[in-house]
Amino acid sequence: MGWQPFHKSSAPQRLGETLDQVTSRLKAPRARVVKLVFEAWEELVGSVMATHTSPVRLVGGELVVAVDDPAWATEMRFFSSELIGRINDAADEEAVTSLTIRVRPR
DSSP: OOOOSOOTTOOOOOHHHHHHHHHHHTTOOOHHHHHHHHHSHHHHHOHHHHHHEEEEEEETTEEEEEESSHHHHHHHHHHHHHHHHHHHHHHTSOOOOEEEEEEOOO
């Protein structure tokens, strides 16, 4: 019979629930966790650090962060445990298990 994307008997779902189903299959974090990290970055790391760092991706518990200078990479490594804790506390789940820092090319 083949795959059918829609079934007449299925009830409508909220977009967030649907996104969570898709991201779960891709081993990606829940949509609200991605939103938390990317939209609340400044609140999570502070305004000074936010001007020198940015989240790049979050997959399989690994958060990749770009920094604009090797000195900020060192600072981010020092702060990584605390940042992981802040994100997981805000998400009410263990969404981030590791942090990888990448220095952006100049």
